[in-house]
Amino acid sequence: MNERAPTLLLSVLCFGIAVLYVPMLVLIAYSFNASEMVNVWGGFSLHWYRELLHNEQILDAALLSLEIGVFASTCAVILGSLAAVALVRFRRFRGRFLLTALVNAPLVMPEIITGITQLLLFVAMFQLLSWPHRGFTTLVIAHVAFCAAYVTVTVRSRLQSADRSLEEAAMDLGAGPVRAFLDTTLPIIAPALLSGWLLSFTLSLDDLVISSFVSGPGASTLPMVIYSKVKLGLSPDVNALASLIIATVGAGVIAAGGLMRRTERQQQLDAQLVSRLHSPD
Amino acid sequence: MQLLLANLVRRYGRWLIILPPLLFLVLFFLVPFTFAFKISFADTALAVPPYTAVWNLTADHHLSVRLSLANYRYLLTDEVYAFSYLYSLRTAFFSTLICLLLGYPMAYAMARSSKSTQAILMLIIILPFWTSFLLRVYALEGIIRENGLLNSVLLWLGLIHHPLQIMRTNLAVYLGIIYSYLPFMVLPLFATLEKLDHTLLEAAADLGSSPWRAFFDVTLPLSMPGVIAGSMLVFIPAIGEFVIPSLLGGPDNLMIGRVLWDEFFTNRDWPVASAVAVAFLVFLVGPIALYQHYSTAQPES
Numbered sequence: 001m002n003e004r005a006p007t008l009l010l011s012v013l014c015f016g017i018a019v020l021y022v023p024m025l026v027l028i029a030y031s032f033n034a035s036e037m038v039n040v041w042g043g044f045s046l047h048w049y050r051e052l053l054h055n056e057q058i059l060d061a062a063l064l065s066l067e068i069g070v071f072a073s074t075c076a077v078i079l080g081s082l083a084a085v086a087l088v089r090f091r092r093f094r095g096r097f098l099l100t101a102l103v104n105a106p107l108v109m110p111e112i113i114t115g116i117t118q119l120l121l122f123v124a125m126f127q128l129l130s131w132p133h134r135g136f137t138t139l140v141i142a143h144v145a146f147c148a149a150y151v152t153v154t155v156r157s158r159l160q161s162a163d164r165s166l167e168e169a170a171m172d173l174g175a176g177p178v179r180a181f182l183d184t185t186l187p188i189i190a191p192a193l194l195s196g197w198l199l200s201f202t203l204s205l206d207d208l209v210i211s212s213f214v215s216g217p218g219a220s221t222l223p224m225v226i227y228s229k230v231k232l233g234l235s236p237d238v239n240a241l242a243s244l245i246i247a248t249v250g251a252g253v254i255a256a257g258g259l260m261r262r263t264e265r266q267q268q269l270d271a272q273l274v275s276r277l278h279s280p281d
Numbered sequence: 282m283q284l285l286l287a288n289l290v291r292r293y294g295r296w297l298i299i300l301p302p303l304l305f306l307v308l309f310f311l312v313p314f315t316f317a318f319k320i321s322f323a324d325t326a327l328a329v330p331p332y333t334a335v336w337n338l339t340a341d342h343h344l345s346v347r348l349s350l351a352n353y354r355y356l357l358t359d360e361v362y363a364f365s366y367l368y369s370l371r372t373a374f375f376s377t378l379i380c381l382l383l384g385y386p387m388a389y390a391m392a393r394s395s396k397s398t399q400a401i402l403m404l405i406i407i408l409p410f411w412t413s414f415l416l417r418v419y420a421l422e423g424i425i426r427e428n429g430l431l432n433s434v435l436l437w438l439g440l441i442h443h444p445l446q447i448m449r450t451n452l453a454v455y456l457g458i459i460y461s462y463l464p465f466m467v468l469p470l471f472a473t474l475e476k477l478d479h480t481l482l483e484a485a486a487d488l489g490s491s492p493w494r495a496f497f498d499v500t501l502p503l504s505m506p507g508v509i510a511g512s513m514l515v516f517i518p519a520i521g522e523f524v525i526p527s528l529l530g531g532p533d534n535l536m537i538g539r540v541l542w543d544e545f546f547t548n549r550d551w552p553v554a555s556a557v558a559v560a561f562l563v564f565l566v567g568p569i570a571l572y573q574h575y576s577t578a579q580p581e582s
Contacts, residue, residue: 009390013402016387016467019460020409023420026430030423083302090295095303102306108570110521112538113558116545117313120555123330124316145309148302178294206413209523209538213545223415230419230528242416249412257404 024246031239048240055237058225065205065222068136072143073200077193079144080151080200087152088159106149115213118142122214134216142214143207147200154199158192159185198256202249314562321555322348332552352556362557365535366564372451372536373519376458380466380515381508383459388470388507389500392477399475406471410464418528421460425453425529449531457525458515465514473507474500513573520565537561 031049035042052058083103087096106114122138125131132138162185170180208223215221229235323332336346356362391402409417424430425447432444447453477500485495523538530536537557544554 006390006393009386009393012383012386013390016383016463017405019383020406020463022430023424023460024409024412024417026423027416027420079302079305082298083306086295086299086302090299093295093299095299098307099299099303102303102310104573105310105570108517108566108573110518110538110561110566112521112523112541113561113566114310114313116541116554116558117317118309120316120320120551121309121313127330141309145306148306152302202411206415208415223413226415226419227524227528230415230422238419242413242419245416246412250408253404253408253411257400261400 027239028243028246031236031243033236033239036236048236049244051237052240052244057220058222058237058241061220061222061225064136064219068139068143068221069201069204071140072147072204073197075140075144076147076151076200077197080148080196081155081189081193083148083152084155084159088156103149103152106146107153111146111207111209114146115142115210118145118210119213134214135219138214138216139211139219139221142210143200143204146207146210147203150199150203151193151196154196155189155192158189162188317555317558320552321352321559322350323552323555324349324351325550325552330551331549349552352553353560355553356556356560361535361540362560365537365540366561368535369520369537370565372454372458373516373522376455376462376519377466377512377516379455379459380463381512384463384466384470384511385508388467388474391467391471392474403468403471406464406467414461415524417461418457418524421457422448422529425456448529451530451534453529454526454534454536457529458519458522461525462515462519466511469510469514470504470507473504473510477503513569517569521561 032044032046033040033042034045034047080103083099086093087100087103090096118138118141122132122134126133132141164185166184166188167180170184171177175183206223207221208227211221212224212227215224226238226241229238319335320332323335325331326333333347333349335348336344391399391406394402422429426432427444427446427448431447432441435441436444447456481499481503482495485499486492490498521538522536523542526534526536526539527542530539541554541557541561544550544557
């Protein structure tokens with residue numbers, strides 16, 4: 001590396017980070033703008049936040065999105081980790097290729113295609129079985145289908161690196177395979193289950209395209225409401241809502257990052273301790 | 282009896298683990314495509330749902346099948362579709378390229394910084410990924426619109442005398458994709474560059490390579506897995522992108538995702554939309570999936 005290169009690299013890095021963050025910071029700043037005009041600063045005000053609290057449409061949509069998010073990510077974690085266990089632990093079974101393809105497909109499938117095809121399925125199913133009504137049920141099903149894939153990817157890599165000797169030891173001591181798995185491996189993959197759940201929850205909460213297709217009348221999720229408001233023009237209460245979401249997520253990610261670093265440090269200390277105990281001197 | 286039960290569980294217990302996700306994904310991910318395939322051969326009808334039946338059981342128990350190839354013929358004759366496939370490919374390709382050119386130095390700078398700085402920088406790059414995609418696109422609008430921050434700054438600096446028209450142009454779509462997907466490019470690049478063996482660069486320098494020469498001979502080839510993974514993560518979602526062209530692009534923007542959306546919701550032509558989806562799958566998603574399947578270079582994230 002010559003002398004100038006690090007400065008050049010660093011300035012590109014700073015430029016990139018600025019590109020990522022300036023739009024969000026400007027949005028947050030404008031959420032406190034008293035003026036309704038987007039280009040005029042009318043002084044500091046919490047007006048749009050108060051407005052938000054009285055906006056029934058947004059509150060209802062937010063509640064619906066949260067409910068769907070909790071339901072869908074819980075189901076996705078269950079199905080996704082079952083798929084991960086199957087793919088890591090059972091080397092050969094009928095349908096292995098199909099399962100591999102199906103957990104990878106949602107990662108490369110454009111949302112718009114998934115949305116259209118799932119809507120066509122739900123319409124045909126409803127004609128045949130009078131079930132499901134388009135709305136909450138179809139939204140949850142569609143969200144589970146794409147979130148489970150992300151859970152599988154997260155859990156699978158953790159499961160592959162998990163040490164199986166503990167589980168074998170438990171089985172040697174007389175525990176059944178299920179009991180041994182639950183007592184030894186489950187605690188090891190628990191962080192992956194948690195991050196899989198959080199990832200699913202965020203993906204579900206943020207999904208616009210698939211939801212727009214599979215939803216029915218009266219069931220508008222938060223992204224659908226935001227999209228239609230933004231499409232119609234700038235609305236300052238969306239700024240307030242966006243700022244709240246960004247602040248919550250930011251706090252969550254920073255807290256999770258701090259927690260992860262602390263556990264990592266603890267694990268390193270533990271490992272040092274163990275190696276010192278094992279070494280003869 | 283108990284032994285029998287235990288034997289049964291041992292033999293078939295694994296299916297209790299395999300079947301739930303397999304059946305769910307087959308029913309709600311695979312089967313839908315067969316429906317799309319079927320409906321792409323139907324005709325539009327003023328009915329609920331708005332298409333004709335492909336097969337019918339007639340009164341005398343004969344199965345009558347009516348396949349209509351009109352939708353596919355329509356895709357071939359109306360050049361809007363061919364154009365929008367190519368246009369989506371081009372947009373995704375150039376956005377990916379610009380993301381790579383911007384993301385590579387970023388990832389390289391991250392990889393060269395100290396471990397504690399790396400942890401913080403990782404957090405900074407990951408954070409936007411967790412915030413709402415839709416809201417970030419909306420936030421970008423606040424920067425590039427006619428009276429937005431960018432124009433205000435440029436006017437104030439005296440670099441321009443009239444506000445630039447960026448919103449509702451193709452440039453806005455490019456900016457939107459680059460802004461939204463940049464973290465997807467940086468993270469895999471960082472993951473490979475961080476593991477790079479620095480002694481190789483020193484060896485190259487000792488043998489008389491210039492820094493640039495060493496970069497092109499050593500660093501770049503070794504970081505190819507990251508380049509490929511990052512490019513895939515940007516290129517794939519960018520092709521089918523709907524939100525960005527819809528919110529930032531002009532009314533004449535023809536990204537394929539948007540064409541599909543309009544065909545479905547505005548024109549309510551479900552059979553043609555299905556045919557577009559099937560063609561999309563065959564020409565774009567299929568090759569990518571095959572490529573991913575056969576490329577061993579793809580690292581597990």
